[in-house]
Structure formats: structure tokens, C-alpha cells
Amino acid sequence: MVSLFDEGAPPPCPAPFNMAAYVLAQADRLPDKEALLIVGAQSxxxxxxxxxxxxxxxxGSGLLQNGLVPGDRVLMRLGNTVDFPVAYLAALAVGLVPIPTSAALTEAETAAIIADMHPAAVLHDATVACPTHPNRIDLPTLRRFRMLPPAAFLPGAPDRPGYIIYTSGTSGMPRAVAHAHRAIWARxxxxxxxxxxxxxxRVMHAGAFNWTYTLGTGLMDPWTVGATALIPASDTAPRALPRLLCQHEATIFAAAPGIYRQLLKDADPMDCPSLRHGLSAGEKLSPRIAEMWQAASGTPVFEAYGMSECSTFISGAPGAPADPGALGRPQPGRRVALLDADGPVPVGQEGTIAVHRDDPGLMLGYLNAPEETAARFQGDWFLTGDQGVMSETGQITYLGRNDDMMNAGGYRVSPIEVESVLTALPGISAVAVTDVEVKADARVIAAFYTGPEALDDQLLRTYVSDKLARYKQPRLYFHMPELPLGANGKILRRALRAAAEAPS
Structure with missing residues (x-):
């Protein structure tokens, strides 16, 4: 039995198609229903x-009146306000190609994107870093567009370019990823x-408006089915989220693991009878955090796996069988395999997670990089660069990125496995593991952790001694005030490795 999941393809995307029209189709049926609540402590x-x-x-009318034409690229340099999703959908509605970007990018990083993408316009909030551009549409102008007569949705081929996003760059330089309008259909x-x-x-997402995880899970998907999206006001602290969840009768809560960690610090039990479950994506959720959420909320949290190049396609789900420690199963309609150089590996054997090239959520390709796009494919399979193991029931256990896999004495070791053991130790609030070079041609596993105070190294070594094989046990331990995180909340293992290997 090989590691291959294929239970049939999903229904094809309708044609012609427009992503924004699809997302907002419920407006005709539910015009007066609350689509979005931005909830704060006082308002x-x-x-x-x-x-x-x-x-x-x-x-959309305002963008066209500004001289833009279908197919033009529009760079979004907007803050954490409702202007972001409104402008994003407006661009898609009239056939423009939005490029959503994180407000955390510097002016130099944004300049590199402008040089790479040559956008026809930049939508700019003055509070967000951005170099000059000949067609800059500022935030007051963007808001005045709302007084104009409505534009019409522009339908077209489902495979035409819809939007462009940049990868996080956690494994190298960020890359521009082009997605088709049909990507929303895959969701x-x-x-x-x-x-x-x-x-x-009533879905509450704890992320910012200008994060693609929030755009998809927190806004586009609830609106597609006619649900209500709840977004915390920009000044909301994680510790205030439980109260807002209960006050606004949220049924589903979505966040990155880092938000769950902050929310659950010294958390009291949550009295939120409307809440059914939580959702987690963006990086691996530790079992300890999942257990803490269950204890505090009385509900499970379902984890999912996806990437910039393909929407989430492996996940746990309400009512679905689950294996302890596993991410979940490929979603019905997906074709997923775990590969080595010869094809799908036997069940129970490590392989590279891959999704079929016909998946409607898969990117059109890396822009201006056809060779790099082609290199990510093995036959009909797109290689994610992440490692996993599939069980006989189709459950997939995540082992980490291929370039994060550690080499200890010739053995490949998953950082996720070691981290899962260490997060259960009292006194450790967060942990990241990588291998570091201690001398030429010699690497050892190092653990970096946060907590109230540094723990005794011997205590740590004793703790892992009967829980991990000798070759999997960290040889070095570093107590840190905080773990280095990227703009999307993912741990930067390369930064940890560089800090440990820097001359003292």
C-alpha cells in the first residue's frame, strides 16, 4: 500500500467566473444580514x-476611473482596516490583479516588489511604508470611491490570473506566486x-485584515456561504479575545499557533457556549497548546496544512477520525501523495508531501521564474518541500520542511518530534529546535526555549532521556526571552541557527 490519497476530483469550477462575484453572491439573498463585525472593547x-x-x-468604479484596465496589477500597501478586503475584492471584481502585502514590510522591501511587479497603481495608507510611485491612490481617495455608481463584475476564464502573493521567505528569498480566479473555488x-x-x-479570526490567512479563512470563506465574519479591532490584545468570543457568540475561532499561545497564558476557563471549535494554521500547533485550548474552552482545535502555492489541503475536521499527533487527512476532492525520487512511498514511510497539478487551488506559477516553477514538479506532482508520513487511514503526520530536517550522526530527525516532547515540560512556554554546527563537519541538535527562567541543563537532558532516542536528544539548550518570528508568526529557524553559530 502506497502513500496516495485519491477519492475523485471536485466539481469543476464554473465558467465564466469571477472570484469577487462568487464571494459576494450571498448579498442578493441576504442583503441585510451582518457580513462583518469589527469588534473592540468599547465599540x-x-x-x-x-x-x-x-x-x-x-x-471598482473608482479604480477604473483612475485609468486602470483589466489585467493591470495593483499593489496593496494598506493597514489593518476594512479598506484592505474592500479594495482587494474591488480589484478582482473589475478584472485587476491585486497584490496584497504585509504592512510590516519596509520601504526597501516594498521597492523590490515594485521593481519586480511593475504595478500600474499602488493603494497606499500613509501609515504603511512605501516608496513613491507615479500612480499612488491614497487612502482618503480610495474611501471616496465608495460614493461612485457601482461597476459591473467582469467574468472571464477561471484560469486567468486573479491575484499575486509573496511567499514568506522562511526558506529563502520571497517569491511572487500567481493564483487564478479559480483558487477560491478550491476552498x-x-x-x-x-x-x-x-x-x-459566526467566525472570529484573530489575524489582521491584511494577512492572507485572515482574507481566506476569516473573510472570503464565511462570506461565500453567507456566514458572519468577526474581526477583532486592531488594538485588541490576545488576552481580550476570550471575552470577545463569548460576547459576540462566535461559533468558530481561527488563529495562528502563536496567538493561541498568547491567549492561553494564565487563561481561565472560557464560558462560551456558542463556540464549537478552533482552527489553527500557519505553522505546526504543539500538542500542549491544543490540550490547553481544550481545557480552557471545552472544544477541540483542528489543524490544517497549506502554503502560499496551494490553499490548505490537509486538515482535521469536526466528526472526522483523527490520529494523535497527525495533521489530519487530505480533504475530499484533493489528490495528495508522499513521494521519494521513485514516486509514492510505502505507507508509514517518510516522504515529501505533494499535491496533484490539477488541484484548482494550486498556483499558476512563480512569476518571471519558469525554471523555478518547473523544478517544483515531479511528473504530475507539485512538491511542497515538507516531509510527512501517511498512515493506512490516510492521516498525515507532519515532520517539518525538508530543509529544516536535522542531521544528527547520519540520522534524519524531525524538529517537530523533538519540540513536541519539550513543550510538555513545565517551565517551557515555547520551543524551537534545529541543528547547529559546533565544528567543521560536526552538527548537533540544539533546543531554544522561552519560559519564566532558564532551566537546568541536566534537568532537560534527564527529561528527554527516556522520551527520545539518543540521536534525537538535544545536546545544547538556550533560554531566550522570545523566539524569532517572521511577519506571519512562523519561527525563523535559520535565525536561531545563526545566533548559536555566531562567534562569542
């Missing part, structure tokens, strides 16, 4: 489906395969 901003649709199409497989999403749900 709530409410948007109905009719108001959202009207603003999107009016903003239908998440509704049952991860979320358990219905029109009656």
Missing part, C-alpha cells in the same frame, strides 16, 4: 452584505474538510 463596526457589495463595486473543499462551515456560523 462594534457593522457591515451588512448589501453595504459590503455596494462598497466593493463602487470602489469549497475546506468547508467540510476543515471548518464544518455553515451559513449560521
Amino acid at each position: 462594534v463596526e457593522r457591515w451588512t452584505y448589501r453595504e459590503l457589495l455596494d462598497c466593493v463595486l463602487a470602489t 469549497r473543499m475546506m468547508f467540510d474538510g476543515w471548518y464544518g462551515l455553515t451559513a449560521g456560523d
Whole structure:
């Protein structure tokens, strides 16, 4: 039996198709329903489906009146406000190609994107770093567009370019990834395969408006089914989230693992009877954090795996069988395999996680990099660069990125396995593991952890001695005030490695 999941393809994407029209289709049926609530400690901003649709199409008119034409690229340098999703959908509605970017990027990083993408316009909030551009549309102008008559949705081929995002760059330089309008159609497989999403749900996502995880899971998907999206106000601290969840009767909560860690610090039990479960993506969720969430909320948290190049395609889900420590199964409609150089590996053997090239959520390719795009494929399979093991039931256990896999005495070791053991030790709040060079041609496993105070190294060594094989046990331990994180909240293992190997 080989590590291959294939239970049939999903229904094909309709044609012609427009991503924004698809996301906002419920506005005709539910015009007065609350589509979005921006919830804060003292106030709530409410948007109905009719108001959202009207603003999107009016903003689309403004973009066209500014001289933009279908196919033009529009760089988004906007902050954590509702202007971000409105502008994003407006661009898609009229056939423009938005490029959403993190507000955390510096002016130099943004300049590199402008040089790479040659956008026809830049949508710019003055609080966000951005170099000059000949067609800069500032935030006040963007908001005035909402007073214009509505544009019409521009349908077209589902495979035409829809939007461009940049990879996080955690394994190298960020790359521009082009996605088609059909990418939103692929997310239908998440509704049952991860979320358990219905029109009656109230989904709170703890991320910022200008993060692609929030755009998809927190906004586009709830709006597609006619649910209500809840987004915390930008000044909301993680410790305030449990109260907002209960106050606004959230049924599903979504966040990155780092937010769960912060939210659960000294957390009291949550009295939130409406809450059904949590969702986690962005990096590996530690078993300890999942257990803490279960204890505090009384609900499970379902983890998912995806990447910039392909929407989430492996996940746990309500009512689905689960294996302890596993991510979950490929969602129905996906074709997923674990490969080595010869093809799918036997069940139970480590392989590279791969998704079939026909998946509607898979990228069109890396822009201006056809050779790099081709190098990511092995026959009909897109290689994610992440390692995993598939069980006979199709459950996949995540082992980490191929370039994060450690080499200890000739053995390959997953950092995730070592981290899972260490996170259960009292006194450790977060941990990351990598291998470091201690002398020429000699590498050892090092553990970097946060906690109230440094723990005795001998205590740490004793703790792992009967839980991990000798070759998997860290040889070095570093107590840190914080672990280095990228803009998307992922741990930067290369930064840890560089810090440990720097001359003292």
C-alpha cells in the first residue's frame, strides 16, 4: 500500500467566473444580514452584505476611473482596516490583479516588489511604508470611491490570473506566486474538510485584515456561504479575545499557533457556549497548546496544512477520525501523495508531501521564474518541500520542511518530534529546535526555549532521556526571552541557527 490519497476530483469550477462575484453572491439573498463585525472593547463596526457589495463595486468604479484596465496589477500597501478586503475584492471584481502585502514590510522591501511587479497603481495608507510611485491612490481617495455608481463584475476564464502573493521567505528569498480566479473555488473543499462551515456560523479570526490567512479563512470563506465574519479591532490584545468570543457568540475561532499561545497564558476557563471549535494554521500547533485550548474552552482545535502555492489541503475536521499527533487527512476532492525520487512511498514511510497539478487551488506559477516553477514538479506532482508520513487511514503526520530536517550522526530527525516532547515540560512556554554546527563537519541538535527562567541543563537532558532516542536528544539548550518570528508568526529557524553559530 502506497502513500496516495485519491477519492475523485471536485466539481469543476464554473465558467465564466469571477472570484469577487462568487464571494459576494450571498448579498442578493441576504442583503441585510451582518457580513462583518469589527469588534473592540468599547465599540462594534457593522457591515451588512448589501453595504459590503455596494462598497466593493463602487470602489471598482473608482479604480477604473483612475485609468486602470483589466489585467493591470495593483499593489496593496494598506493597514489593518476594512479598506484592505474592500479594495482587494474591488480589484478582482473589475478584472485587476491585486497584490496584497504585509504592512510590516519596509520601504526597501516594498521597492523590490515594485521593481519586480511593475504595478500600474499602488493603494497606499500613509501609515504603511512605501516608496513613491507615479500612480499612488491614497487612502482618503480610495474611501471616496465608495460614493461612485457601482461597476459591473467582469467574468472571464477561471484560469486567468486573479491575484499575486509573496511567499514568506522562511526558506529563502520571497517569491511572487500567481493564483487564478479559480483558487477560491478550491476552498469549497475546506468547508467540510476543515471548518464544518455553515451559513449560521459566526467566525472570529484573530489575524489582521491584511494577512492572507485572515482574507481566506476569516473573510472570503464565511462570506461565500453567507456566514458572519468577526474581526477583532486592531488594538485588541490576545488576552481580550476570550471575552470577545463569548460576547459576540462566535461559533468558530481561527488563529495562528502563536496567538493561541498568547491567549492561553494564565487563561481561565472560557464560558462560551456558542463556540464549537478552533482552527489553527500557519505553522505546526504543539500538542500542549491544543490540550490547553481544550481545557480552557471545552472544544477541540483542528489543524490544517497549506502554503502560499496551494490553499490548505490537509486538515482535521469536526466528526472526522483523527490520529494523535497527525495533521489530519487530505480533504475530499484533493489528490495528495508522499513521494521519494521513485514516486509514492510505502505507507508509514517518510516522504515529501505533494499535491496533484490539477488541484484548482494550486498556483499558476512563480512569476518571471519558469525554471523555478518547473523544478517544483515531479511528473504530475507539485512538491511542497515538507516531509510527512501517511498512515493506512490516510492521516498525515507532519515532520517539518525538508530543509529544516536535522542531521544528527547520519540520522534524519524531525524538529517537530523533538519540540513536541519539550513543550510538555513545565517551565517551557515555547520551543524551537534545529541543528547547529559546533565544528567543521560536526552538527548537533540544539533546543531554544522561552519560559519564566532558564532551566537546568541536566534537568532537560534527564527529561528527554527516556522520551527520545539518543540521536534525537538535544545536546545544547538556550533560554531566550522570545523566539524569532517572521511577519506571519512562523519561527525563523535559520535565525536561531545563526545566533548559536555566531562567534562569542
